Amino acid sequence: MSHKAHLIPSKMTDLAVALITQNNVHEGWWRVYFKFEMTATNVNFKGHMYPAALLPIIEVGLMREADDKHSILAVDAAVVNPRSRILIPDGILQ
Numbered sequence: 001m002s003h004k005a006h007l008i009p010s011k012m013t014d015l016a017v018a019l020i021t022q023n024n025v026h027e028g029w030w031r032v033y034f035k036f037e038m039t040a041t042n043v044n045f046k047g048h049m050y051p052a053a054l055l056p057i058i059e060v061g062l063m064r065e066a067d068d069k070h071s072i073l074a075v076d077a078a079v080v081n082p083r084s085r086i087l088i089p090d091g092i093l094q
Helices: 012-022
Strands: 029-036 039-045 048-054 057-065
Touching (some): 012 029
């Protein structure tokens, strides 16, 4: 599949669904979290030096939320990635 667009934006809940599916999570309310680090440096901007802060994202993951009190960014893993169930017709295992 080729995409003509150079950007494919996603909502935070779409990212949560992708991470839930990738990690085989099947229960609970989950949302995406980002872990940042911070460092300072001087940068050359148009020939002048300026102090600057750098905030790289060093980790992206899932954070579980309470089932009875979850944010609007959380998704229910049981709905978006339900456990597989194998249905065996009556009489097969006799």
